[in-house]
Amino acid sequence: MMTGLGYRRELAAWIATQPRGVECLEITAEHFYPGAGAPPGQLARLAGQYHLFVHGLGLSLGTPGPLDRHQLDQFARVVQAANPDWISEHVAFTRTAEGDLGYLNPVPPTREMVRIVAEHAREVAERCGKPILLENITSHVRLPGELAETDFLNELCARADCGLLLDVTNLFINSRNHGFDPLAWVRELEPRRITQLHIVGYSRAGQRYTDGHAEPIQEELIELARAIVSRAPVQAIILERDEDFPEPRELEVEIAKLARISRPD
Amino acid sequence: MPASAAPIDFTTAFGRLLRDGALRDALAANPRRVVEQLGVREQDRPALLHLVPADLEYQAEILLRKRLGVVREFIPETLRRLAGDAWPRFHHYARRHWPDAPHSGLRDAHAFAGFLQATQPGAICDREWNRLEFFRKQQRLAVHWVRRRGEDRAGWWRGELQLLVRTGRQAGRGAEWLLHFQL
Numbered sequence: 001m002m003t004g005l006g007y008r009r010e011l012a013a014w015i016a017t018q019p020r021g022v023e024c025l026e027i028t029a030e031h032f033y034p035g036a037g038a039p040p041g042q043l044a045r046l047a048g049q050y051h052l053f054v055h056g057l058g059l060s061l062g063t064p065g066p067l068d069r070h071q072l073d074q075f076a077r078v079v080q081a082a083n084p085d086w087i088s089e090h091v092a093f094t095r096t097a098e099g100d101l102g103y104l105n106p107v108p109p110t111r112e113m114v115r116i117v118a119e120h121a122r123e124v125a126e127r128c129g130k131p132i133l134l135e136n137i138t139s140h141v142r143l144p145g146e147l148a149e150t151d152f153l154n155e156l157c158a159r160a161d162c163g164l165l166l167d168v169t170n171l172f173i174n175s176r177n178h179g180f181d182p183l184a185w186v187r188e189l190e191p192r193r194i195t196q197l198h199i200v201g202y203s204r205a206g207q208r209y210t211d212g213h214a215e216p217i218q219e220e221l222i223e224l225a226r227a228i229v230s231r232a233p234v235q236a237i238i239l240e241r242d243e244d245f246p247e248p249r250e251l252e253v254e255i256a257k258l259a260r261i262s263r264p265d
Numbered sequence: 266m267p268a269s270a271a272p273i274d275f276t277t278a279f280g281r282l283l284r285d286g287a288l289r290d291a292l293a294a295n296p297r298r299v300v301e302q303l304g305v306r307e308q309d310r311p312a313l314l315h316l317v318p319a320d321l322e323y324q325a326e327i328l329l330r331k332r333l334g335v336v337r338e339f340i341p342e343t344l345r346r347l348a349g350d351a352w353p354r355f356h357h358y359a360r361r362h363w364p365d366a367p368h369s370g371l372r373d374a375h376a377f378a379g380f381l382q383a384t385q386p387g388a389i390c391d392r393e394w395n396r397l398e399f400f401r402k403q404q405r406l407a408v409h410w411v412r413r414r415g416e417d418r419a420g421w422w423r424g425e426l427q428l429l430v431r432t433g434r435q436a437g438r439g440a441e442w443l444l445h446f447q448l
Contacts, residue, residue, distance in 0.1 A: 019310060096280030099365060103331045105324065106350055108312050140323040144315045201288055208323065 001229065001257055001262040002051060005239040009037075014248045015046075021255040024085075026238045029078040030058055041053035043081040052084040052198070053236065054130075061120040061134075062107035063091035072127055074100045079128040088165045088196065089124065089132040091117055091156065094159045098243045104137045109145035109152035118160035128142065133195050135165035138173050150188035163195030164258050166232075169240075173209040185230055194232035197256065199225055213242035217254055226261050237261065275309035282316075284326045286360030294316035331358045332373055339374035339397060341392035343381070356383065362391055375401050399429045406430055 004024035007015060008031075032038045032217065046052060056075055059067060079087055090253040092138060094106040103230065107113045117134070125132040135157060147155065157164055166189075201215025217239070237258050239251070281303065282289055292299040292313075300313050319376050333355045337344050344351045358380040364372040375397045391411040399407045409427040 022322070063277065064276055093280075094277055096277045098277060099284065099363070101280060101283055101328055102327050102369075105279065105328075108309075109269060140327065141316055141320045143312050145312065210327075236399065 001153035001234050003238040003239075003258045004050070004236060005251070005255065006055070006241065007031075007046065008181075008242065008245070010245050011251075014251070016049075018049055019248065019252055019255075020258060021252060021259055022050070022237070024053065024236055026053040026055050026088075026240075027078075027082060027084075029054050029056045029075045030052040030066070032042040032078045032081070033074045042081065043078070046178070047082055051236075053133050053238070054079050054082050054084045054087045054128075056089040056124075057104070058086065058094050059120070059124060060094040061089055061117045061124070062091065062105075063089065063095055063097070063111060064116055067120055067123060068095070071123065075124070076128050079130060085114075085145050086133055086163070086195070087124070087128055088129040088135055089121065090135045090137050090139045091153070106137060106141060106143055108143040109147040109149050111146055112160055113145070114147075114152060119155055121156075121162055125160075126244060131162065132160070133163040135198065135221060136167055136168040136170050136174075138209070140169075140177065143180050147238040148188070150185055153234045154188075154190045154193070157190065157193040162192040162193075165196045166228060167198040167240075168195050168221055168228065169198065169202050169211055171199050171219055172224055173211055180206060182224055183227055186224075189232075191232040194228065195235050197228065197234055197237040198240045199223055199237060200242075213240060214244040216246070216250070217257065224262065232262045234262070270304055272304050272306040274306055275312055275434055278303050278305045278309065282313075282321060283328055284363040286325070289321055289325060292316070292321070299385055325360075326356075329356060330421070331335060332359055335370040336374045336377055339371060339389065340393045343378065343388055343393050346388050346390065347385075350388075354381065354388075371397070375392055392425070396429060399431075404431065405428070 002023040004026065005011070007025045007027045015022065027046065029044070030036065032043060054075075059071055059075060061067075090104050091107060092149075093107055094101055094104055107117065121132050123135060134152065134153075145152065153164060166186075170186065171182050173186065174180075199217055199221055200213050201217045201221070202210075203210045203212035203215055223235065229237075238255055239254055239258060242252070278300075282292060288299065296316075299411050300310050305313060330352075335356070343386065347354055355377060358377050362380075363377055364376060378389055378394055378397055382394075383390075391409075392413070394410065395407065395409045407429040408427075411425050411426055411427050413423045
């Protein structure tokens with residue numbers, strides 16, 4: 001299992017030094033769209049140094065109807081430049097036919113939604129010529145549907161013929177906010193689909209757990225990740241820090257913790 | 266909603282609820298009536314009726330905080346002046362107003378600044394307001410004389426010549442340069 005982190009411009013100088021333990025990078029496609037401010041040639045340089053994965057935020061796979069062609073074209077151009085091992089997107093919607101919502105929102109676990117997301121995922125994978133993984137999100141609402149969430153994800157991955165990017169932090173947050181056992185949830189998933197993990201410390205706001213992407217990884221998340229890795233063929237784990245970046249030394253400690261999940265001392 | 270309008274699906278209805286605070290309030294007060302008025306497909310109604318108002322509000326708040334993060338890139342000084350009042354003021358504005366794409370961040374920042382002009386004009390940084398107006402009107406060149414409160418001595422004001430130049434054809438972020446001359 002490779003360990004790595006989400007590429008962020010605030011970390012660019014440190015990442016360029018090829019710090020110990022960082023074997024792969026996940027880049028966010030939208031950060032490399034025209035006008036987003038990424039220096040020309042940066043993707044090629046990163047691809048020369050690391051295994052890359054391209055992660056999308058805005059393809060809105062859960063929106064009924066056709067994918068946004070402009071978004072898909074931009075995403076595909078980033079994939080072409082980065083030549084990643086695989087690509088990933090969320091099981092979510094960020095826009096409706098009436099407008100953009102700006103961020104990820106949950107989809108109901110229905111067979112109709114399995115079909116919509118799976119068809120979109122297949123289309124993205126075919127357009128990019130890369131395998132695609134689908135990621136579970138944090139949701140503060142619990143949507144009922146015909147399927148349990150885990151059955152929904154299993155059916156979705158089967159129908160899209162894709163892997164699962166299991167966000168350990170999102171799972172933990174949802175389990176706390178909605179009162180279920182995250183390990184039991186993991187045991188209901190088809191293990192061979194779990195290809196990649198995301199992890200970062202959770203935040204708390206009152207009684208709510210949130211994904212601020214701004215905290216060090218808590219020990220219970222490490223334990224949950226270890227339990228997942230023990231039962232699934234996980235190929236990569238990515239530290240997904242977006243804000244309040246610590247000193248490089250602290251990031252190296254976190255990366256080393258992740259490496260020990262699959263290679264215990 | 267006219268009776269002849271086509272039914273809407275869950276995603277469309279959920280999206281409307283996330284964008285519109287007044288609609289969320291109405292749903293919390295009378296869910297069946299709102300779902301009926303929205304014209305939601307029969308098979309999608311149970312999911313909407315099942316929504317817990319506090320959870321829906323929190324989900325919407327996540328989107329509003331993301332919006333504030335984008336708006337902050339356009340008016341950092343204004344938000345710094347608002348300090349702890351920034352989120353309540355933005356929440357008050359944003360819960361009732363959702364910008365349309367494209368360049369929605371710029372439009373959102375401009376609309377929020379307009380809201381502040383009407384409710385708390387002293388909070389707005391003149392330079393940031395000028396910049397928003399310049400971008401929004403897609404001007405090629407603008408010159409402003411602005412006064413800024415000095416930070417070194419109480420009661421002092423500084424004059425600044427603010428020169429805004431757009432060099433590219435594309436409007437919005439990334440295609441404009443901003444130059445300041447401090448006198």
